[in-house]
Amino acid sequence: MTTAKIVYASMTGNNEEIAGILEEELQDLDVETNMSEIGFTDPSELLNYDLNFMVVYTYGEGDMPDEVADFYDDLKELKLTNKLYAVMGSGDIFYEDHFCETVDDFDKLLTEVGAIKAAPSLKINLEADSDDIEHIANVAKQVVNKYDELAK
Secondary structure, eight states: OOEEEEEEOOSSSHHHHHHHHHHHHHHHTTOEEEEEEGGGOOGGGGGGOSEEEEEOOOBTTTBOOHHHHHHHHHHTTOOOTTOEEEEEEEEOGGGGGGTTHHHHHHHHHHHHTTOEEOSOOEEEESSOOHHHHHHHHHHHHHHHHHHHHHHO
């Protein structure tokens, strides 16, 4: 069975909700999931899963929250060669140029450590609405389809 790790960081609860929606979508696709909060997750856990999902937020004017930055720095030391990933997160479009900047940071880093981007990053304004839920489902499907395609 295909396995997925979902790591989320959430200050307002929005990203925890997004991670939960993602988990349900993956389970509907027969993927065995493990979801954990970023502060309680060792980045090396990503090595144990076929698929990896990061659900992160940006604080203020482009700042990476401390608990996210710690995980990010430790992630730099890993080699995630050929592991599939997708990144998503919520933010506030009020911050314009800094909207969901941490999503972009993780996207870039995961590629640098050898992981394969399996779906476009998803940025959600504040909390997920019905359109966002559909986009989350699409990301889940794209990543699973990419994994199935590569497994052939």
